[in-house]
Amino acid sequence: MRASRYMLFLYAAMIGTPVLLYIRIFSLAGGMLLLSTILLALAAIGLVVFGILGYMEIYSGRRPEKMPLDIPVHYAPARHEGRFEGEGRSVTLRVARFDTESKMMKEKEYCVRADRLTTVLGALLAIKENDDPTLAMRYSCRMGICGSCGMVINGKPALACETNVFDSISNGKIMVEPMYGHPLTRDLVTDFDDFFEKHVSVNPGLYRKNGAEKYAAKKPYDQSRKEIDKFLPYSYCIMCGLCLDACPVVNANPNFAGPQALSQAYRYHADSRDQMGDKRLFDIDTVDGVWGCEFAGACSKVCPKGVDPAAAIQLLKGELFKKVATDEKEG
Amino acid sequence: MYMEILDFDIVVLGSGIAGMTSAIHAELAAGEKLRIALVSKVHAMRSHSVSAEGGISGVLYPTENKDSVLLHGYDTVKGSDYLADQDAVEMLAENAPKEIKFFEHLGVPWNREENGRINERPFGGMSVPRTAFAADKTGFFMMRALYDEITLHKGVEIFHEYIVTALLMDRGRFVGLHAIGLKSGRQVLFRAKSCVIATGGFARIYGFATTSYSSTGDGIALAYRAGLPLKDMEFVQFHPTGLIPSGILITEAARGEGAYLRNSKGERFMERYAKSKMELAPRDIVARAIISEIEAGRGLRNKESGLEYVHLDLTHLDSRKIDEKLPMVRDITTKMLHLDPSKDLIPIRPASHFTMGGIHTNINGEVMAGPSGKTADGIWAVGECACVSVHGANRLGSNSLSQCAVWGRIVGTAIAKHAKGSWKITTEAARELSAEEENRITDLTERKGSEDPYEIMKEMQATLDKNLYVYKTVAGMKRAIKEMRKLRSRYADIYIKDKGSVYNTNLRDAIEIGNMLELAGVVAECAAARKESRGSHYVLEYPERNDKKWMKHTIAQRSIRGTRISYIPVRINKWRPEKRVY
Structure with a gap:
């Protein structure tokens, strides 16, 4: 678990207070009286305030998820056409895209929300429809009979429509690449x-x-x-x-x-x-x-x-x- | 940019069973003298016909199965709720057996009985078993046989992945097609003497659909925009067993082989709706039964999608029978839902599946120029995109494949004759019209609009799912018309983010969405105009069939002031309308 900034303040206050107390006792005879009293009071307030905040954060169970800010999150339910905001969690798809101008492969990451029935094709379509319409891929029947959506998913050649997102996840990510055994046309599309x-x-x-x-x-x-x-x-x-x-x-x-x-x-x-x-x-x-x-x-x-x-x-x-x-x- | 111009004798638009069959028969009828182009927006062997599962109807063994062509005709007419043209139905029933044998000769591995004969299974609305099948991948096997066959026909040139954006007509006569080659990004003009439209249906206007993403009714929209009449557009079939949550088709053959439908209490509820045929009643009746159960609170609810459903039960079927006759059901449920059909119940609900309506043709598949009278010069339509009409208000399962095969042959043969005639390719008119279309496409890609086409598609689908589903209401239909009008005006301001030319699927999707939107509007208007319940069209306010007033086909044509609706009579010659009870 990463320490939050509240916790850092809490630790600082816990260490700082005895130090200030020590200075306060030994400076009774000297001229530092006023300054050390103010510092001690501030430290005590800090201890109370940040202590409460830190306590609240630890025990409320709230863990703000860290997302790279440039990746929008979209929901990709198995029934991707609908917009039912159902259950699901976010998944990262890393898509290898063949650029037709530069003839180079470029990788791009997308985040989608997926549920237990979401297929890789469903996730890709959610990306295409909600996030990046320039993503090119071939698909049609989405039931494993037309043979359009062959691609390489986490290193394994497979049909995207028959591959469940969570069955193919590794290290929290799904890598999607075009079939390199065919000439590349664009993004995930290959020449047949x-x-x-x-x-x-x-x-x-x-x-x-x-x-x-x-x-x-x-x-x-x-x-x-x-x-x-x-x-x-x-x-x-x-x-x-x-x-x-x-x-x-x-x-x-x-x-x-x-x-x-x-x-x-x-x-x-x-x-x-x-x-x-x-x-x-x-x-x-x-x-x-x-x-x-x-x-x-x-x-x-x-x-x-x-x-x-x-x-x-x-x-x-x-x-x-x-x-x-x-x-x-x-x- | 210089546009490419390609000249052919015949151009076949669409590469499904109907399209490929027409192309093959055109070449067979003409010898090798004709140049035929087969234009498809997908790879030719990947058309939506591959998803057809259950089988193809046709009376193969009349004596053994106690069957007859007449009985097939009667079942079809009764299934259509008496809206089918009966001469066309007779043509279908008569020719279907021949076509099953034809496909057998192309290499389809039909399931067979011990003695080597082609096996036939029971199907919804059919009195006796008369559906030939190749496991539950019948469409796939037919498509593969056709594709392999077409490679033997050197006169047919296949254009994979070309999306056609306009049907070019000059003074009522076909002159060409304007297309975009997806791979090259170039615009192409196909000029030909005659054209077959075989682009399939438009069930994708709904969100919860069994069909491929490619079933967007492009050919029908092209014809409509070119001023050609459409027929019976309000009749959209909902297949009772669309898999939750994706809508993937679970074949009717599952029920043909003995599967049950059960509600949340485990009851076989079809008892209440079709006492004699039970689960094998026609699709419109079963679909309504399922929705009635759900509305009575006897459905279940899927957590992920929020969809309500009932169960399809195959657990009592022999596991070996499932493997031999329904392997795809097992494949799909295992891969998509992690369910084993031998042990688990399958969650299903009605999903939009087939569009009975389409381009208005006569019995020979020639496209009509108006509600009645003359035909348009040089244009034919076959398959789901055409309305001959053999399916009337509700299609019986397995009649669609026979329709594609039967009219594929009729149209292919007729078009070969037409192309051999004295017609000449019109050069100037096609080029001018094509240049106009090129400007429109260029404008579409370069303009700066503010509407996202996918957003419009989702709203259209949500509206139709809600308002034009199994049960319709007058208010719902009105709402749908209004909503479609609004969406159409928003569509005029779309933007296409993808500016690339190679494989621009964003542009393709935008064109498809435009086509779907056009048709959705027609469907809503035709539905609102029909004030009765017939077949798949059920309005709560008018629950009865009204033969006196509504025994007629709806014709929709485009005019300046929107859709112009008129009516033509149904051809009835053998079977008088009677009450439809199963």
């Missing part, structure tokens, strides 16, 4: 052009030899539970880009197709309705394709939807090995 190109490059989409039959859609393609289970786990990808941000290979070699695209190649390859055959597989049979993967597994760890891209890539490698083996047998 390369990412989408990689996705398109692996021939995603259900391919049928007879296009007319596919679009006429007269008869459903029946599938058994077992056939569905082969690709279903890989079909949950929301294209948020977090796996690419976590992948050590993509960050070193931007040409690597990356976990998102490759997992989607497997998703369609494993679908019994697809008829592209080996073309999709052979297209990624390259060092920047499946063989670029070093199986670090970071992609699977950060995926917010439980897709396991690392496993998908190993399965693709397995499929390619099988092809080589059968080719050798036949050849």
Whole structure:
């Protein structure tokens, strides 16, 4: 606990009074009588007044919270649209912002009030709407299905809308950064052009030899539970880009197709309705394709939807090995 | 600054299920000869359609499910409280099964029965199970299949993150769209022969909404400002189960799979309101039941948000069933509320969810030029932003996805034919109109106003949450009209603090807020004009449906003196109006 200024006066008065008393006794014979009497009286008053003030402060339980004066405090309830001044406490968000003019990162601190259900996205929106409308970020559905709000929260790539403020707090602060695995656009917004190109490059989409039959859609393609289970786990990808941000290979070699695209190649390859055959597989049979993967597994760890891209890539490698083996047998 | 001008045959505005389906069908119908632009204000695969959860309706197995296209039509008409146009409803019911198969062929992993057939689940207001689904992420899977499919169609060029600020019309004919590229900050003119508006609804005019932040009704506002008529704008659907405190959607499929609604005493209160259908009554009825319970003091109160709510109870459902058919419900409640749906009750209350009203179109999705008669040249509208009208006064759950798919095909095919015709891109008119719009945007960014757009948005949302909710009153609607008028005049004096050009979300938000404000005013005026209760529109002073006087569609058009309201008749051919009891 920090001593308040009242307490300092109290201590000064407590030490000062005996000293003055001592001077008073020994100066009875001398000429300091009047001066020492006045000083003693003042010290006694000080002792009483500051003693009472200090006592009141200690026992009233009032602890004025110290806030840096330049940071305004706003309330960010989970239901950020409303303005219900409910419960909550203040939280500090440190936001790394990419400046488009200077091409530099600048960090800025904001304080918001949050309750137990506030998400990081809710807090950021409260900042944007109440405090700093220039803060740029990408968001939309706020329920973890559109894949817009991927960012790095306290060092971990995550969706801001699914991350609770208090689950991610460390040292009383939350650090929010853009995904550095993608080119930076502005503040927390990153560029997805390369990412989408990689996705398109692996021939995603259900391919049928007879296009007319596919679009006429007269008869459903029946599938058994077992056939569905082969690709279903890989079909949950929301294209948020977090796996690419976590992948050590993509960050070193931007040409690597990356976990998102490759997992989607497997998703369609494993679908019994697809008829592209080996073309999709052979297209990624390259060092920047499946063989670029070093199986670090970071992609699977950060995926917010439980897709396991690392496993998908190993399965693709397995499929390619099988092809080589059968080719050798036949050849 | 030099404006960029891009010429296309067709420009599709909006990248949800309706928009992408139209683009694909336009290319399929035309061959690869057309140049199609798909313009989206978000990344194309992130449109609000991803949030659709429960499923898509369509009669797939009539004999096995004891179902028929006619029954689907009847359920829809009854659900709409007899305001739907019945020829359009028949079209929906007839074509929906085909579209489910179409999406299956694009790769949607529908849930299946043991024999490999597509599974169908019960849904609110539907007499029999006829809703196909892919877990409780149906919209997401359809969107992903569409996005992946569209990458195979080389004639379609996607413009991610372009917000359109004006629909340019020259003497009743479409000439182009004026847009701002968010990433570059540059203004762009899209010129085309024809245009599809597929920008979705505007449920975000309310604060407590299930929809994405992007559901701001931009396309509807653009059409309204361009002088095109809007239809049935007073009908806004409140989804019974919006999660406390954020409004996130808990799918109706939860009740379809057997979940109960309980009040603070633990009673299944739907008994009192819809004895036969219980929790699976249409949404307007369930939403009113919940609010009635809360007003009777049988609700609970959330400490953090101050919102009152009732409980959705899934605890009696098999945990494996939840994992297989409702994984997203578990995901959301665990991550957002730290609740386990197998053990805990889920706090919910009605949240604004879907807007039945929209741009007035004929049965083929062509936008009308006036209340009746001629169509506007070169403009179509599909999906939630359009009012065909198949949903009437209240939409049945899972009919929206079929609507997007069915009219996506109809419009896509028709527009391809139009674009192949002898129309020429009008050069001069579009450029002049676009230059005007450019000046307006530049003024908006550079002016020194005194009003904060976010403040205006919050006041608008608070006013509507309070005055135009599940139960409306005459006084409340009057207050809302007055308040919206005040806010509109304040909006004229806004300032945009962000002066940057790259990814200026402050500017984007201001444009969206302007759009929402425009529509909120129309909603309030149309609501106040309708002196009866029908479907989602319930006025305490007029608690009965009045077929004699009000069996008609509201048409709202912009005029110098505000919103001009007129009425057109409902097309009734098969099903005569009767009392709506569930």
